[in-house]
Amino acid sequence: MNRNDVSRRNFVGGAAAALGTLAIAPEVLAARELHAAQRGIRRIPGGPPMLRALQSRVDEYDALAHLSSNENPFGPSQKTLEAMTYAFKYSMRYGYPDNDVQQRIADAHGVDREHLLLGAGSGEILEVVGLTYLGHGKKVIGVEPSYGSVYSHATGIDADNVLLPLEPDHRQNVQRMVDATNRNYRDVGFVYVCNPNNPTGVTMTAAEIEYLLDNIPEDVPVLIDEAYHHFVEDPEYEESIKYALEGRKVIIARTFSKLYGMAAMRIGFAIAPADMIQEMRAYSTGSVNALARWGAVAGMQDTQAQKAILDHNRKWREQTIADLAGLGYESIPSQTNFFMVNLRQPVAPIRQAFRERKVAVGRDFPPMLDHLRVSIGTEEEMGRFMNAFEDILKTSVMSSQRG
Ligand SMILES: Cc1ncc(COP(=O)(O)O)c(C=O)c1O
Numbered sequence: 001m002n003r004n005d006v007s008r009r010n011f012v013g014g015a016a017a018a019l020g021t022l023a024i025a026p027e028v029l030a031a032r033e034l035h036a037a038q039r040g041i042r043r044i045p046g047g048p049p050m051l052r053a054l055q056s057r058v059d060e061y062d063a064l065a066h067l068s069s070n071e072n073p074f075g076p077s078q079k080t081l082e083a084m085t086y087a088f089k090y091s092m093r094y095g096y097p098d099n100d101v102q103q104r105i106a107d108a109h110g111v112d113r114e115h116l117l118l119g120a121g122s123g124e125i126l127e128v129v130g131l132t133y134l135g136h137g138k139k140v141i142g143v144e145p146s147y148g149s150v151y152s153h154a155t156g157i158d159a160d161n162v163l164l165p166l167e168p169d170h171r172q173n174v175q176r177m178v179d180a181t182n183r184n185y186r187d188v189g190f191v192y193v194c195n196p197n198n199p200t201g202v203t204m205t206a207a208e209i210e211y212l213l214d215n216i217p218e219d220v221p222v223l224i225d226e227a228y229h230h231f232v233e234d235p236e237y238e239e240s241i242k243y244a245l246e247g248r249k250v251i252i253a254r255t256f257s258k259l260y261g262m263a264a265m266r267i268g269f270a271i272a273p274a275d276m277i278q279e280m281r282a283y284s285t286g287s288v289n290a291l292a293r294w295g296a297v298a299g300m301q302d303t304q305a306q307k308a309i310l311d312h313n314r315k316w317r318e319q320t321i322a323d324l325a326g327l328g329y330e331s332i333p334s335q336t337n338f339f340m341v342n343l344r345q346p347v348a349p350i351r352q353a354f355r356e357r358k359v360a361v362g363r364d365f366p367p368m369l370d371h372l373r374v375s376i377g378t379e380e381e382m383g384r385f386m387n388a389f390e391d392i393l394k395t396s397v398m399s400s401q402r403g
């Protein structure tokens with residue numbers, strides 16, 4: 001047996017050991033148990049010892065309550081893990097069977113393959129849209145705060161952003177978006193709509209999206225980022241794929257990083273009119289790995305696991321918002337797996353205090369510098385967040401009274 005055999009066996013063995021733990025549970029595990037099993041894999045079994053400095057960084061990371069990046073705290077479902085473990089056997093191949101991931105995504109969304117572009121996360125899709133539609137001096141029209149990567153990518157490729165403020169109730173003002181688009185018409189590369197919006201968790205309604213599309217020139221592309229659409233329950237919300245199918249210049253960006261718990265696997269996709277997909281394909285790498293492809297198909301099919309995540313998310317989001325209200329802190333009602341709480345003081349030092357208590361919470365989102373974004377974690381993580389919150393905010397109130 002050569003070294004590769006050994007290390008491959010150990011690696012797959014590690015995943016299989018986790019699956020073994022899962023096998024003792026009923027067919028579909030409660031998400032909580034699944035999470036515990038996954039967190040049990042802390043070191044590569046039999047692998048080389050890690051440098052001490054690296055090990056301590058890994059331990060520090062693992063010890064954190066991760067409430068800063070809107071991830072799914074339970075990770076991939078059991079079935080998704082099984083599919084990814086199966087796909088290890090293609091690790092050394094090109095042109096391997098990929099469980100027809102593109103056709104299956106297309107079928108699941110009622111579109112043809114020609115409407116679909118796969119990306120290494122929806123982050124790649126957002127960049128591909130930028131590269132395709134933002135020449136020099138072109139502009140993105142969008143609100144601030146929103147998913148800032150789109151704007152920083154635009155700046156990085158010598159394009160520009162026209163950033164509009166949110167309303168006092170944190171909604172995106174559709175009339176302002178229409179006006180800014182029409183005013184800048186010749187220079188607009190695309191309009192960016194994050195729906196629901198990150199970091200606020202607030203949606204634009206179906207009627208608002210329709211109004212936007214009906215009142216800007218037809219040849220202006222609109223990128224609608226639906227990374228969190230699975231979590232939305234507001235009946236006035238609607239997914240926007242239908243516009244892409246009608247031939248409107250609409251690109252929908254989707255990800256497997258959130259509901260499906262596959263952020264580190266890197267897989268997402270765009271749905272758009274076929275000619276736009278053709279234009280964008282020239283800028284995409286298509287580098288989506290075998291595990292991500294197989295895992296994505298399994299994740300889409302595992303509706304029981306999806307429901308467990310959505311139930312958990314709703315319960316802990318509402319519970320935490322209520323607990324914070326009990327302490328006198330208001331949050332913005334959210335349709336996502338995160339929410340913002342108004343601390344009525346700059347969040348930067350508070351965030352540091354959370355970090356010292358091994359809780360990672362969201363970064364600064366100018367101009368909402370008094371709002372802290374909190375992702376929904378496990379029950380245990382939300383408990384740690386509330387304990388830290390009470391501890392820190394009590395101290396900060398006392399020191400501001402002293403000062
Ligand atoms: C609104 C939004 N879009 C896109 C992404 C990128 O996700 P990914 O590249 O993991 O698919 C994120 C990640 O947090 C996000 O919040």
